[in-house]
Amino acid sequence: MNVDLGNALETTPGLTEETLERLDDRVADAHDRIASGMADDEFGYAALNLPETTDPAAIREATDRFDRPEAVLTVGIGGSALGAATLANALESDVDAYFLDNVDPDAVASLLDDLPLDETVVNVVSKSGTTAETLANFLVVREAMAEAGVDWTERTLVTTGKEGNLRALADDHDLPALDVPDGVPGRFSALSTVGLAVPALQGHDIEAILAGGSDGMASLSGSLFETPAYAYGAATYALAERGALTNAVMPYAESLETFAEWFAQLWAESLGKDGLGQTPARALGATDQHSQLQLYRAGPPDKLVSLIRPTERAETAIPETDLDGLAYLGGSSLGDLLDAEFEATEASLAAADVPNLRIEIDRVDERSLGELLYAMEAACVLYGELASVSTFTQPAVEWGKKAARGLLGGGDFPEADAVADKRELRIDGS
Numbered sequence: 266m267n268v269d270l271g272n273a274l275e276t277t278p279g280l281t282e283e284t285l286e287r288l289d290d291r292v293a294d295a296h297d298r299i300a301s302g303m304a305d306d307e308f309g310y311a312a313l314n315l316p317e318t319t320d321p322a323a324i325r326e327a328t329d330r331f332d333r334p335e336a337v338l339t340v341g342i343g344g345s346a347l348g349a350a351t352l353a354n355a356l357e358s359d360v361d362a363y364f365l366d367n368v369d370p371d372a373v374a375s376l377l378d379d380l381p382l383d384e385t386v387v388n389v390v391s392k393s394g395t396t397a398e399t400l401a402n403f404l405v406v407r408e409a410m411a412e413a414g415v416d417w418t419e420r421t422l423v424t425t426g427k428e429g430n431l432r433a434l435a436d437d438h439d440l441p442a443l444d445v446p447d448g449v450p451g452r453f454s455a456l457s458t459v460g461l462a463v464p465a466l467q468g469h470d471i472e473a474i475l476a477g478g479s480d481g482m483a484s485l486s487g488s489l490f491e492t493p494a495y496a497y498g499a500a501t502y503a504l505a506e507r508g509a510l511t512n513a514v515m516p517y518a519e520s521l522e523t524f525a526e527w528f529a530q531l532w533a534e535s536l537g538k539d540g541l542g543q544t545p546a547r548a549l550g551a552t553d554q555h556s557q558l559q560l561y562r563a564g565p566p567d568k569l570v571s572l573i574r575p576t577e578r579a580e581t582a583i584p585e586t587d588l589d590g591l592a593y594l595g596g597s598s599l600g601d602l603l604d605a606e607f608e609a610t611e612a613s614l615a616a617a618d619v620p621n622l623r624i625e626i627d628r629v630d631e632r633s634l635g636e637l638l639y640a641m642e643a644a645c646v647l648y649g650e651l652a653s654v655s656t657f658t659q660p661a662v663e664w665g666k667k668a669a670r671g672l673l674g675g676g677d678f679p680e681a682d683a684v685a686d687k688r689e690l691r692i693d694g695s
């Protein structure tokens with residue numbers, strides 16, 4: 266994996282080589298803090314040890330008891346879904362992966378109608394075991410299985426903390442259960458049981474995913490010039506300080522589209538604190554060149570664009586044509602075209618002085634994905650250190666969770682009272 270900062274030099278906002286040299290002293294201090302947090306398995310920092318602390322054999326022991334299913338249905342939300350979804354949607358498998366991470370009744374009903382429930386493994390994931398959406402969806406899924414004559418206890422895998430509702434359910438019904446490791450916030454859990462059970466059920470090489478994470482771990486050092494993850498974290502931080510308040514993440518590979526969603530949670534929940542942060546925007550190359558790029562290039566100069574690509578792709582040749590004006594495409598390939606679009610977008614942003622960062626992975630496979638996920642987590646932790654925010658908490662999200670629970674009669678939460686204070690200025694249509 267490599268990160269190229271060249272197109273963020275002398276842009277608006279922008280960096281200079283001198284800025285980066287000066288910042289490198291702070292990166293060294295931040296790295297010391299990160300390394301000591303890792304050594305002590307401190308809350309949050311422990312996530313950066315996962316390539317070494319996750320036990321793939323324990324994951325396989327829990328997943329191997331299910332004969333190769335037709336589908337895996339994960340019931341979870343946020344960090345309990347997005348890591349697994351990133352891996353499942355990036356890697357090809359004949360075991361289909363679905364994710365119930367919302368409680369839209371139409372979407373839930375239509376998914377349950379379509380799924381072969383007797384051939385599906387239900388993977389219910391909640392670190393806290395209290396998230397209303399996840400537990401409600403699980404109750405709905407469980408009932409759908411019972412109605413279809415499927416013994417849900419035979420087809421359910423639970424991943425949760427050591428205590429709580431889900432743990433009790435797993436114990437009561439003797440369900441296979443994986444532990445969410447201590448000290449690992451949900452959005453940093455992709456390389457743990459939380460992110461790896463689905464790829465294991467799909468037959469992917471989870472050891473290779475962890476090996477990729479280990480590659481990222483081995484490259485952590487006290488200098489941003491030697492650590493791609495820190496180069497990305499330091500540059501995004503410094504650009505945000507200079508006004509790049511939006512980070513448009515634009516993978517040039519459809520298989521990485523969900524990665525941008527995972528990144529959005531990581532960046533938003535970790536860094537959006539104390540009036541600081543950088544808004545992650547999700548885009549896909551080349552598709553969004555034809556929609557969002559106009560804004561990124563010519564809108565307010567408050568953005569940076571992160572362009573991500575694999576350097577190796579499958580080849581699909583573009584057939585020769587004698588159509589005037591299209592002959593230049595013939596003999597080329599879709600991959601060449603996508604790469605040309607990638608480089609053209611970089612150049613077009615640079616020509617308009619818009620900072621853009623290039624991230625390259627070797628190819629979309631287990632090892633490179635493990636390295637990419639690890640590197641972005643390390644980048645985020647470094648950014649949090651430089652910005653002095655509390656990277657591993659999410660009090661603003663918890664506030665809304667409590668208000669919703671209170672509204673539904675799930676406890677006495679003062680946050681729920683605020684809902685009654687909503688101001689109205691309503692304009693009715695016909």
Ligand SMILES: O=P(O)(O)OC[C@H]1O[C@H](O)[C@H](O)[C@@H](O)[C@@H]1O
Nearest residue numbers: 343344345391392393396451662
């Ligand atoms: O895994 P759970 O406890 O169900 O939590 C799922 C999600 O809930 C909240 O929204 C948190 O802000 C997220 O960080 C977390 O990933």
